[in-house]
Amino acid sequence: MAFRFRRLKEISRSLPQIYSGYYHQHHHRYGVSSLVLSVAPFHVSEGIDRRLFDNGRHFTRFSTTTELQCESSPINDIFSFINSTLDESEGPNHYWLNTSNGNKGIFEEDGMYLILANQFLEMTSSDSIDLVENVKFLQQRFPHLHVIGFQCYSTLSVAEKSAMIQFIMREYISFPILLSNKIFEVAGCCIISKDLSNPLLVCERDMDLSILCKAIEELHEPENEKSGLSNKGKTTYLKQAEMIKEPNSCSFMHNFLLHYPGCISADEEGGRLFLSDSNHNRIVILNSYGKILDMIGSYPGFEDGEFELVKLARPAASFYHSTQNCLYFVDSENHAIRKADLGKRVVETLYPENYSNKKSTQLWSWIMDKFGLGSIPDREVEDFNPQSLMFPWHLIRYMDDRLLILNRSLGTLWTMDLVSGKIIEVVRGLSRIMENYGHLIMDRLSVLKQIPDGTLQQPSDANIATGGSPYMDLLSSLTPFKNCIIICDSVGQVVLKYNKQSGVCSSSQFSNFGVLGLPYWFAPPPEKVITTAEFRGAGIDHLQFFRLLPGEVGIQINVDLPSDIELVESLHKDSIWRQARGTATEISIVEVVAGPSEKVGSAQQWYDELDSLAFSPQESEMVEDNVRAQNYIGDNKVHIECAVNTSPGTSEVIVYAALYLRLRRNQDFEGNGKKHLAMRIADFLYRRGKIKENCIQFLINSKRDLRELIFVKPLHVRIKLDSLAHPKAENSKSIILTKSSVEVNVSLSS
Secondary structure (H helix, E strand, C coil): CHHHHHHHHHHHHHCCCCCCHHHHHHHHHCCCCCCCCCCCCCCCCCCCCHHHHHHHCCEEECCCCHHHCCCCCHHHHHHHHHHHCCCCCECCCEEECCCCCCCCCCCCCCCEEEEEECCCCCCCCHHHHHHHHHHHHHHHHCCCEEEEEEEECCCCCHHHHHHHHHHHHHHCCCCCEEEECCCCCCCCEEEEEECCCCEEEEEECCCCHHHHHHHHHHHHHHHHHHHCCCCCCEECCCCHHHHCCCCCCCHHHHHECCCCEEEEEEECCCCEEEEEEHHHCEEEEEECCCEEEEEECCEECCECEECCCCEECCEEEEEEECCCCEEEEEEHHHCEEEEEECCCCEEEEEECCCHHHHCCCCHHHHHHHHCCCCCCCCEEHHHHCCCCCCCEEEEEEECCCEEEEEECCCCEEEEEECCCCCEEEEEECHHHHHHHHHHHHHHHHHHHHHCCCCCCCCCCCHHHHCCCCCCHHHCCCEEEECCEEEEEECCCCEEEEEECCCCCEEECCCECHHHHCCCCCCCCCHHHHHHHCCCCCCCCCEEEEEEECCEEEEEEEEEECCCCEEECCCCCHHHEEEEEEEEEEEECHHHHCCCCCCCCCHHHHHHHHHHHHHHCCCHHHHHHHHHHHHCCEECCEEEEEEEEEEEEEEEEEEEEEEEEEEECCCCCCHHHCHHHHHHHHHHHHCCCCHHHHHHHHHHHHCCCCHHHCCEEEEEEEEEEEEECCCCECCCCCCECCEEEEEEEEEECCC
8 A cells, every 4th residue: 555655756746737728728717817736846766667657648646645635726626616505596696507405415425526627618519528538437436536526607699508507407417517607727627536625646638548548547446445345357247226326417308208308210000109208228129100109228227138127327329120129229338239128028138148038037136136136247358358348329221231330429340249238339420430330320311401401499509519510410300201290399399290292391290199108207016115225206196095994995085186287188097106105005096996796696697797898898998997997087177086994993095197188279378478388387297496497498498489388387286094992893703894985176276
């Protein structure tokens, strides 16, 4: 350990001063000067490992010993400022852009921190996209590394703030970003620190990723030795429940039908569309009329299995293999290529190789994994070598047995063997990619020539992020389908249908929302509760107490909607989740519909069953009528029914439901302005706070008709039951079973 500290001290003495040439050219925008950290020059020791000087990049290393702690500097002033803002999400000099429930979880004693200073107002360049991908890589490589974005600004316009929210949504940024109107003389750089105190390493924004990884590994070595852990050069993934962090600032988008619809592909012969609802971590299968047929994905994570159980992390481009009846798709945040068998309704992982084989198929192992107690395969450092996939996004089938895979910025292309799942070629640089495969890319984009200019809403930085062409980022966001072109508008959060014959472009109208079930962010999976002991889900809309006799209790929940908001379609049973706790047990509606009260013989039952088969309606009609009976929709009301059996004691009935809603078109809104419509939607979904402000700002900047926007209202009702003792019969030897009914009235009017 002494040798390591001595070596670190020699490195810190020998390195040159940090000076960002890029920032020097642009510093007048912020009215500050570049950061200069004075480090006394020393001769380089012959024993220093020179791997840290690759690529000629500049950074400054500080010793971890107290004798070389840095004097007061702009970096230390930043640390003091960050610490002073942890108790409040907003103040006179600061604003936490993307934290929702306070900042208490940001600080951790003895924690390792990476501060990204003054890099977000220049986020329109492809360099910033690469920066975000590198930071995500470090977060996955070092799960206990805390990342904080820090941005100084003299004046931040509404447009710039909105652009930052769009950037967070598009790049799926999960780390918090602190905005400060107090100017610190710090260039765009990366700072590594412990305890948010003295800096241990300061480097330029374009520092090579391998050098940064090496520095973090070395800084972890003393801690590993102190705790008795050996550093074997590999990284273990956290439990799945802790693995995927979602952006807080864009959590208001959860309650929209689509949350960044990034990519789409088609099965023209079968009349199916495969829509990657990327930030909802699911793939929605539609027909040509917008009817939802099926869904792939249940919760963010990385797990193979049936469609209802498989876990994805931001699915992106896909293509349908008609011979195999399979859908190949990119699982971007998992750096994986997955394969969905549409006949068996099962997803397996094609890349990384043999990932599916590492997961045990035995029942007990599956149960342990569900509760976060199983063994998760280690992912070796070799999986993160330069040849490996890193945040893939686009997918093109090349010949019969090849896949071309590209990242978001089109800076790297991987060629994969479709059968083995092996990477056989890596091409870096947009110019080289276009030289070798440009004809395939431009052929995919050629359909855009048929669409009039101004039809598509594009982010302002699209032309910069993808090498100069404003529509290159639509490579996987459009597909020909019969006589139409289907386009994902990820800015407006809508799927467009352009009719090539009529020249009309319209929004796709979706239906059959029951297939989507209850969204994962409404109620937690068991592993999330077990491993984290907390869940931030939907708040309670209604809580009511009843004191009843034990026995069967019928519950009817009447939900009253505001007059200016309507249901898109009937509430489906799969969009409702019921749970009975304590002394209550749930009874299905089928059990409540009782048979004949008198006893009949077996022969009579046989004839009754024949009559039932002969004269009963079709099964689909029965299911539809049953759903309507349970969830009857009256005049601006929804009725949800359930039944429980109770015993003496206390119990609770919990009901979650997903209501798919929109604004009424015939409603006369004051001023009929877009701002008023945006405020009405935000007021209904969110009562107060930063999330409401972000929602209003996003909707105002959207170029779509907000009356067409479908949003989801999470309904959360809890009913407390206090059951008395069983009443006794006259002979005092038997008990009397009772039947009760209660009515719960819930108002969502605001």
